[in-house]
Amino acid sequence: MSRVVAPGRAMRLSYGIVLRQLITRGRIVALALVGLVVTGVAAAVGAADDRSDPIETGVRLISDLGFTTLVPIVALVFASAALGDMREDSTLVYLWLRPMDRWPIVVGAWLAAVTVSLPITLVPLIASSIAVDGGSELVGATALAGTVGVLAYSALFVLIGLLLKNAIVWGLGYVLIWEGIVAAFGSFAARLAIRGYTRSILTSITEVDLDLGDLSLAVGVVVPAVASVVALALASYRLRVMDIA
Secondary structure (H helix, E strand, O other): OOOOOOHHHHHHHHHHHHHHHHOOHHHHHHHHHHHHHHHHHHHHHHHOOOOOOHHHHHHHHHHHHHHHHHHHHHHHHHHHHHHHHHHHOOOOHHHHOOOOOOHHHHHHHHHHHHHHHHHHHHHHHHHHHHHOOOHHHHHHHHHHHHHHHHHHHHHHHHHHHHHOOOHHHHHHHHHHHHHOOHHHHOHHHHHOOHHHHHHHHHHHHHOOOOOOOOOOHHHHHHHHHHHHHHHHHHHHHHHHHOOOO
């Protein structure tokens, strides 16, 4: 009988394998360019002389470009591919057949997606918050909200990558249709939109009102964390029961 792989070792194994397959030149360059565009827009706004309130201007720019576009799209590209690509090309079977629990595989893949997504999103967003002269409050709010967003979106999209084919399409549907349209018309839908929690973090720290940003700082941090755990648990269950071989 094969010796069962310890959870810590299994997680490191999954993390290393997934990280190597996620880091491709095309993905990194394309998404880094998106981040540069966001920073360029922020620099142009920061250079303008007609801003009455730099903090409000910065919050709205970070929210509209960063947390509406950059954070969810970057997380979608990497997290949906973390296990989804391996399932599609049948290489996931090499992890699946090893004598180890499924949850370390999922957590390792999620951590790999987060490892790549965080710098690609946080560096340009923090640079943007500095460029618009929003002060330390905006920088701190951007860093916290960006981290929470990447962690939560990555967990959700790892799950979608295991559940559905064409995960990019389904993920874009969630980001553009659910978060962009449906969440604006009902409180229940808004509570199922990660964007509402990242905006609430911005609002709570900077005191600049944003649509969907009416939750407390604690709720803005805790609920996405709980949702991430639930998504990873569901992904672990899915990996355990699915037929890969």
